[in-house]
Amino acid sequence: xxxxxxxxxxxxxxxxxxxxxxxxxxxxxxxxxxxxxxxxxxxxxxxxxxxxxxxxxxxxxxxxxxxxxxxxxxxxxxxxxxxxxxxxxxxxxxxxxxxxxxxxxxxxxxxxxxxxxxxxxxxxxxxxxxxxxxxxxxxxxxxxxxxxxxxxxxxxxxxxxxxxxxxxxxxxxxxxxxxxxxxxxxxxxxxxxxxxxxxxxxxxxxxxxxxxxxxxxxxxxxxxxxxxxxxxxxxxxxxxxxxxxxxxxxxxxxxxxxxxxxxxxxxxxxxxxxxxxxxxxxxxxxxxxxxxxxxxxxxxxxxxxxxxxxxxxxxxxxxxxxxxxxxxxxxxxxxxx
Amino acid sequence: xxxxxxxxxxxxxxxxxxxxxxxxxxxxxxxxxxxxxxxxxxxxxxxxxxxxxxxxxxxxxxxxxxxxxxxxxxxxxxxxxxxxxxxxxxxxxxxxxxxxxxxxxxxxxxxxxxxxxxxxxxxxxxxxxxxxxxxxxxxxxxxxxxxxxxxxxxxxxxxxxxxxxxxxxxxxxxxxxxxxxxxxxxxxxxxxxxxxxxxxxxxxxxxxxxxxxxxxxxxxxxxxxxxxxxxxxxxxxxxxxxxxxxxxxxxxxxxxxxxxxxxxxxxxxxxxxxxxxxxxxxxxxxxxxxxxxxxxxxxxxxxxxxxxxxxxxxxxxxxxxxxxxxxxxxxxxxxxx
DNA sequence: TACCGAACTGTGACCGTGCACAGTCTGCCT
DNA sequence: AGGCAGACTGTGCACGGTCACAGTTCGGTA
Numbered sequence: 001x002x003x004x005x006x007x008x009x010x011x012x013x014x015x016x017x018x019x020x021x022x023x024x025x026x027x028x029x030x031x032x033x034x035x036x037x038x039x040x041x042x043x044x045x046x047x048x049x050x051x052x053x054x055x056x057x058x059x060x061x062x063x064x065x066x067x068x069x070x071x072x073x074x075x076x077x078x079x080x081x082x083x084x085x086x087x088x089x090x091x092x093x094x095x096x097x098x099x100x101x102x103x104x105x106x107x108x109x110x111x112x113x114x115x116x117x118x119x120x121x122x123x124x125x126x127x128x129x130x131x132x133x134x135x136x137x138x139x140x141x142x143x144x145x146x147x148x149x150x151x152x153x154x155x156x157x158x159x160x161x162x163x164x165x166x167x168x169x170x171x172x173x174x175x176x177x178x179x180x181x182x183x184x185x186x187x188x189x190x191x192x193x194x195x196x197x198x199x200x201x202x203x204x205x206x207x208x209x210x211x212x213x214x215x216x217x218x219x220x221x222x223x224x225x226x227x228x229x230x231x232x233x234x235x236x237x238x239x240x241x242x243x244x245x246x247x248x249x250x251x252x253x254x255x256x257x258x259x260x261x262x263x264x265x266x267x268x269x270x271x272x273x274x275x276x277x278x279x280x281x282x283x284x285x286x287x288x289x290x291x292x293x294x295x296x297x298x299x300x301x302x303x304x305x306x307x308x309x310x311x312x313x314x315x316x317x318x319x320x321x322x323x324x325x326x327x328x329x330x331x332x333x334x335x336x337x
Numbered sequence: 338x339x340x341x342x343x344x345x346x347x348x349x350x351x352x353x354x355x356x357x358x359x360x361x362x363x364x365x366x367x368x369x370x371x372x373x374x375x376x377x378x379x380x381x382x383x384x385x386x387x388x389x390x391x392x393x394x395x396x397x398x399x400x401x402x403x404x405x406x407x408x409x410x411x412x413x414x415x416x417x418x419x420x421x422x423x424x425x426x427x428x429x430x431x432x433x434x435x436x437x438x439x440x441x442x443x444x445x446x447x448x449x450x451x452x453x454x455x456x457x458x459x460x461x462x463x464x465x466x467x468x469x470x471x472x473x474x475x476x477x478x479x480x481x482x483x484x485x486x487x488x489x490x491x492x493x494x495x496x497x498x499x500x501x502x503x504x505x506x507x508x509x510x511x512x513x514x515x516x517x518x519x520x521x522x523x524x525x526x527x528x529x530x531x532x533x534x535x536x537x538x539x540x541x542x543x544x545x546x547x548x549x550x551x552x553x554x555x556x557x558x559x560x561x562x563x564x565x566x567x568x569x570x571x572x573x574x575x576x577x578x579x580x581x582x583x584x585x586x587x588x589x590x591x592x593x594x595x596x597x598x599x600x601x602x603x604x605x606x607x608x609x610x611x612x613x614x615x616x617x618x619x620x621x622x623x624x625x626x627x628x629x630x631x632x633x634x635x636x637x638x639x640x641x642x643x644x645x646x647x648x649x650x651x652x653x654x655x656x657x658x659x660x661x662x663x664x665x666x667x668x669x670x671x672x673x674x
Numbered sequence: 675t676a677c678c679g680a681a682c683t684g685t686g687a688c689c690g691t692g693c694a695c696a697g698t699c700t701g702c703c704t
Numbered sequence: 705a706g707g708c709a710g711a712c713t714g715t716g717c718a719c720g721g722t723c724a725c726a727g728t729t730c731g732g733t734a
Contacts, residue, residue, distance in 0.1 A: 009461065011690055022714045027692060035712055057464040058398035059690035062719045067395065069443070088425050095446050102455075104464065106406070107442045109432050118439075124346065126720095127394040127441065231627060260627055267629070290568060290597055292604070292629045348720055359684045364722060372682055396720035399689050463690095676734090683728075691719090698713075704706090 010051040019047035030055065061126065069104040070094075070313060071128040073119060075135040075142055076111065084229060084257055085285040086302075087134060090156070093306025094132055101314070116142055123151045130154070130313045133166075137200050152316040154309045157202045158324075167316065168324040169308045173202055176298045176329040177210025180252055180280055183296075183331055185214070189250035189278060193223035195237040195262055196254040203229075207254045207282065223248065227258070234261025242269055248277060250337060256281040256288050259295055263336065278337035293335035301327050347388040356384035367392060398463065406441040407431075407650060408465040410456060412472040412479055413448065421566060421594055422622040423639075424471060427493070430643025431469055438651070453479055460488045467491070467650045470503075474537050489653040491646045494539045495661075504653065505661040506645045510539055513635045513666040514547025517589055517617055520633075520668055522551070526587035526615060530560035532574040532599055533591040540566075544591045544619065560585065564595070571598025579606055585614060587674060593618040593625050596632055600673065615674035630672035638664050 016026045021040050028036050029044040036044075047053070061067050072094055074087060095105045106128055110116045119142065123131055130152035133143060146153045147164035155168040184192050194211050197204030204226065212219050225241050227233035234253055238261065241248060253259035259281030263273050271277050273293060281288060284299035304327055312322045353363045358377050365373050366381040373381075384390070398404050409431055411424060432442045443465055447453045456479065460468055467489035470480060483490045484501035492505040521529050531548050534541030541563065549556050562578050564570035571590055575598065578585060590596035596618030600610050608614050610630060618625060621636035641664055649659045 009463075012692095013690080023691085024693085024714055025712085028713090031692080037712060040712080054458050054462045056399070056690050057462045058395045058404065059719090060692075061395035062393070062399050062689090062721085063691040063693080065719075072444075085422075091444070092446075095444055099446070099452065104459070105444045107409075107428070107432055107444050109429075109436070115436065118436075121391050122441070125391045125394045126346075264629065287627065290624065290627070292601065349722095350720080360721085361684055361723085362682085365683090368722085372680095374682060377682080393720050396689090397722075399691085400720080400722040402689075678731105678733085680731095681729085683726105685724105685726085687722105687724090689720105689722085693718090694716095696713105696715085698711105700711085701709095703708085 009056070010053045011056070012053070014051055015044065015047045015053045018051055019043040065126070066317075067126055067129050068102070069106050069128050070098065070310075070317075071106045071108050071119075071123060071131045073131050073133050073135075073142075074107075074109045074111075075116070075133070075137070075140055084255075085287055086255075086283055086300075089285060089302040090132075090134060090306045090309075093303050094310055097307040097310040110142065116145075120145050120149055120151075124149060130317045132156075132309050132313060135159075137198070152313060154313040154316065156305065156309065158206075160200060160202055160205065167312050167322050169305050169312065169327065170202065170324070171300055171305070171327050171329050173206030174210035174213070176282070177207040177252070178214040179329070179331055180282070180298050181211050181214035183333075184250045184252060184278065184280065184337060185218075187250075187278065187337070190218060191220075191223065191245065191247050192218070192250040192252060193225065193241045193245065193248050194252045194254070195225045195227065195234055195241070195258050197226070197229050197258075199226060201229075203254055203282070207252075211252060229255045229257055231257050231261035231264070234258030235265035236261075238262035238265035239269070242266070242271070250278040250280070252280050252282075254282050256283045256285045256291070256295055256297055259297070259336070260287055260291050263291065263293075274336050280337040284332050288332070288334065291336070295332075296334045296337040297332050299330045299332040301329070346393070347390045348393070349390070351388055352381065352384045352390045355388055356380040402463070403654075404463055404466050405439070406443050406465050407435065407647075407654075408443045408445050408456075408460060408468045410468050410470050410472075410479070411444075411446045411448075412453070412470070412474070412477055421592075422624055423592075423620055423637075426622060426639040427469075427471060427643045427646075430640050431647055434644040434647040447479065453482075457482050457486055457488075461486060467654045469493075469646050469650060472496075474535070489650060491650040491653065493642065493646065497537060497539055497542065504649050504659050506642050506649065506664065507539065507661070508637055508642070508664050508666050510543030511547035511550070513619070514544040514589070515551040516666070516668055517619070517635050518548050518551035520670075521587045521589060521615065521617065521674060522555075524587075524615065524674070527555060528557075528560065528582065528584050529555070529587040529589060530562065530578045530582065530585050531589045531591070532562045532564065532571055532578070532595050534563070534566050534595075536563060538566075540591055540619070544589075548589060557582075566592045566594055568594050568598035568601070571595030572602035573598075575599035575602035576606070579603070579608070587615040587617070589617050589619075591619050593620045593622045593628070593632055593634055596634070596673070597624055597628050600628065600630075611673050617674040621669050625669070625671065628673070632669075633671050633674040634669050636667045636669040638666070 012023050012026050016023045026044050110119045133155045144164050147166050153166050157170045196208045225237035227237045253262050273279050281295040281297035284297045288295035288297045315322045349360050349363050353360045363381050447456050470492045481501050484503050490503050494507045533545040562574035564574045590599050610616050618632040618634035621634045625632035625634045652659045
């Protein structure tokens, strides 16, 4: 009575034998059931049940040339995976959208150079049908590597610089930044600083651009700080900003993580948020609610982003070219600004 | 000059032809290179380079019967995946440990009944070699399903109730809770409350047990609150606790997420943390640093937990039975208590 | 010189599936 | 009666590897 030990997994032949039909008929029942007589179908379905048959994934992939899975590819250093709740939100959406189609997600983190080289191999080895590229940096060569190798790829954010064109799913960065800036202006703030992301990321560049456009004459280059999308970086940027401008009355941080850091730095300096200084974020990640005070932020439509990425990727895999997509954001007003 | 279109991926036969050897020799070079002459090895390696050969994953899996990937299986409702930073920490560690062995992680979220039934199929279809089960609830039948089907499985936390034995990786819950409780007592607190997790999770049960043991005569059942591992639940529990005991001077929350909620509730009630009330957490997740004030918490060795799970799972897959493992925690003192 | 084992190489079978193709059977139309 | 289309079924091959086994070569030894 040993467990499944030694007991070979039933194959399509076993099912065929039990059902009294050929392998071909079983295969047809499994894949849609066209051109199969009702009798045969019933016999096969019964045989599948009685044998406990499960299609062998590897064999099917080999025969069809498709893996039925896609890669969720992170190019940021690993530690961001958990520091930045954004990734988890996208991962969750992608997993859900794919599992509805009986496909799986293979998580690949390519933070070292070595890893990055392996990625093309993974994809080309037929392990995955396509890649959801979660990346932001302009310097990212992975996009070109993948696209150049003819691997179906969809990207988050609009890649900066010269790249092989690939469908992207992004939000209206400039418009979102203008909306938030307008909100801060409407609340009466005039000396508004911005803590933006690295200049080689779309978020870093376009959110600053939108801010600048909306501020118009009120824009003061002295109130611009740029740093990485991390809590400590946000805190450091806030500290630098405070040292330069004592009359600051609001700060627009280009991500919730940075905003949380900025709030901590402000509090350490004895400044109350939002009474003395309004601080707004961007992303509406889980942090925005958890933060103290809860963040006023630009909400990214994470569910729509991830499901659109999956939709587009599957179409591309199926051979139907798709356009890039730009989704709207929504201002989420809480307590911090 | 169209891209990789139509150009068939090179197979092991192409490599063999270019190198002037047989498929067998190429295969031997790829898999360790034993019993291969230096000349042949060099020729094959050169041929692999010039053809850009990459082993087909599906074909290899079919031939060897191994998938070279494992499932990271979440049984909690999906929304916890991103609400609870714990999962991301484990996922990160597992991905890293596996990528060192050229294996990949397939992320599976089984939150609906339907999904849970599919999981066994996934595993049995040979898609993965084994399963890292990230679960906590006693009522979890998935463990028995997987273990019963003979699928190599390793579990986080010690499963409660009657289950088919499976190697687990856990921390010393009772001891950890005693350590934290002792710390709070040593700081002079006497009216210490506890916000613990659901009773059908090891964390919920054993942390309460450790707390009770260490408190001894000071233990007051009135100062025990139980709720889900979520921020709102932590806040609600805190509110209930405050309503019952105005003389509370410390609270031990069984997770950082709950502690953050508890802090928010305390602040809303006009109570300063840690001046009026010390609040400690458990996990040392990313939240602990981000929180305001930063959390004093019991640090779980996430890296060691995830890499140990992977180690053990791979041994089990290889046919070497392994014992369960209990890892130590460490008190991390910050500002909240 | 004959034999032997070690080191290396090639070959055929097989993993489990999908798919193209060739049948078979039936009923209908001319 | 013969032909034909449509519905259904079975078979051989391909997918790209691995592995067991059978050969081959070669230096050493009795």
